[in-house]
Amino acid sequence: MTTLFYDGTFEGMLTAIFEIYDRKLTQVKLQKGGLVAGAMFEETLTVVTNEAYAGRVLKGLRQKLSPGGVQRLYIAHMAEMENEENNLVGYIRYVFDSTQNIEDDYGNRFVMRISEIIRMMRREKHRMEAFVRFKKLKDGIYYAAVEPDFNVLPLLIRHFRNRYTDQKWMIYDLKRSYGIYYDMHDTQFITLDFSAVGNPGEIISVYTEDESIYQHLWKNYFHSVNIPARKNTRLHVRHIPKRYWKHLTEKI
C-alpha cells in the first residue's frame, strides 16, 4: 500500500493519477496534506502538482467520459468532503480500465458514490439558491452570509448573475472565509476582514433605512401564510434543517 500526499487541488489529484499509472502502483491511498506521524512504516509519495501531467490525464478523461461526466468529477472533488479522495481515484481508475463509458454503471460502487456526492452537492447548491437572504447595505450592495455544508459558492455564480443583473451583490461563506462579489460587470472571489466591524450593532448601522421594514414585512408574511390547523413540525424541519436558521430572516 502506497500513500500519496497531494495539495488538495484538482490538478494535484490528476497528477497523482498520472503517478499511479506511471509507477504502476496498484494499492494506493490518496490523502490531502503532508506526511503525518505514524505513517513511518508505510510507503509514501508526495505528489508535486504538474500541469502537464494533469493535462494529459484530463485529456484521457475527456476521451472516455462525456463533457458532463468530466464536470461532475470536478464538482465531486470541489465538494472537499473528507476522505472521499479514494473514491474519486477509484472512479478514475475504473474509467481508464474500462473499454466503454462507465458513467451510468450504477452497480459499481465508485460510480454510485460519485453520483451520491453529486446529489449532495446539487442539493446544497439548490439550498443556497433558496436560503440566501440579501440585506441591502447603504452603499447599495445586497449582502448575504451563508454557511453551506459543502464548498458550493463557485456553483452559485451563474444562477445569481443571471438573476440579479442590475444590482450589486455579495454572498459570503463564513465557514470557508471567502465570498463572491458581483459589481454589475464581473464576478470575483473576495475575502473580508471582519475584525474592524466589532460588535453586531455596528453591522445594523450599515443597512439602508428600509431594510428593517422589508425584513419585518417578510417575517409577518411568513407567519400569515401558516395554517395552524395543519401544523407539521417534522416536515418543516426536514425542509429547513435547524443549522440554516440563523441566516434566515424569517426564522431569526
Add this chain to the structure above:
Amino acid sequence: MNAERITEKLNILADAAKYDVSCSSSGSKRKNENKGLGNASNGICHSYTEDGRCVSLLKILLTNHCIFDCAYCVSRKNNDIKRAAFTVQEVVDLTINFYRRNYIEGLFLSSGIFKDADYTMERLVRVAKKLRTEHKFNGYIHLKSIPGASDELMREAGLYADRLSINLEIPTEEGLKLLAPDKNRQDMIDPMQFLKDEIILRKDEKKLFKKAPIFAPAGQSTQVIVGATPETDQQVLQSANHFYKNFNLKRVYYSGYVPVLVDKRLPALNTSVPMVRENRLYQADWLMRFYGFNVNEIVSNQQPLLDLDIDPKLGWAIRNMQAFPVDINKADLQLILRVPGVGLLSAQKIVSARKFGKLNWEQLKKIGVAVNRARYFITCNSNAFERRDLTGFNIKQFILAESQSKYIKNKPNQLNLF
C-alpha cells in the same frame, strides 16, 4: 411608505390567500435578457411554513372584498372579517423588494371579486403589466383567471403572466351549486378553454417567428377542495383526469378542506383536515402523470376510495398480483415503474446500470430502491427472493407491520399493559 398600514394589509391579504395551495414556480423559461431583474426557471422553494408547505411566491390577494358568498371561502360576502385592498403600486413595490432580497421567486396574485369580473381582472393584469414593462421584472408571475373575465383581458394576462389558474374548487357541478350558488361552472371553464386554445396558437406562432412573444409559458393549473363535499376519490381523480386531458393543465392541486366557517352545508369546525387523503390523492396524481397509470387502474366502481393505509401504487400492485414478480434485469422501464418502492429516478438508474451487468439486492438498495417494499414484487441477480405464495392481503399486512407510517400513530395490535 406607511409601514404600519402596509403590514396590516399584508397580514390580512396574505392570510386570506393562504388556502390556495398552488406554490409552483417552475415550468417557465423566462430569461433575463433585458438587463432587468430576475428570471424564471426551475422553481425554488425559498422557505417552508410551520405546516411544512413551501413558500415560493409572494401569494396575496389584491383585495378580500368580494361580491360572492361561497360557503367554503373565508372572504365570502357575509363573513364578518376585516377587509383591505392593496393599490397596484403597493403590490409592485412589495414584489420587487422581496425579490431583490431573494425571499421569493415571484408573485402569485389573486383577488376577491369586486364590482364585476372584468373590473377585477383588469386590476390584476395592470399589476403584471407594470412589473414587466416599467420594472423589467422577469421573475415568475402567477395570476388568477377571474371567472367570467373577457377574452381580451385573458389574452393580455397571458402576455405578462407565466401561469394562469382558475380554481374549480368543488370537483362536481352539483357540489358547486350547493356551496357557491353565485358561481357558474361554465364561467370557469370558458376562460380555461380560451387560454388553452390561445396557448396552442401562440406556440405554433413561436415556431414560425422566433421573436413572437411568449404566452403563459408555464401553462394553466387548477385547485379542488377535498372533504368539503361528499365526492369520492374516484370522482375527484376522474375530474382531474378530465381536465389534464382536455385542457392541457399542468397541475391539479388538491386542498384538504380546513374548517374555518360555521355553515350547515359544511363539515363542522372541529373536523380535522383530511391530510392523509390529500396526500394519497397527490400520490395518485403522480401515478397518472409520471408513472403511466390510467385513472381507472387507481380507482374504480369497486374501489371508489383510495386506501388510506398504503400508497396507491402498492394498492394497485396487491390487487394485481398476476403482474408480478418482475425481473429487474429484463423488464421494460414501464413495468419497473409499476413496482412499489421503485421511484422514477431509481427506475431510470436500473435501466442504465443493468447494461453493465446484472443487479443484485445490495446494488438495488444503493441505487435507492425501497427494498423492504419492492422485495415482494421483484426478482434480481440473487437466489434470495420471495418464494412463499403470498396473497396481496398478506403482503399489505407484512409491509404495514414493519413500516412506521407517519400517519399511523398507534399501532392497532399494540396492547397497552398499564
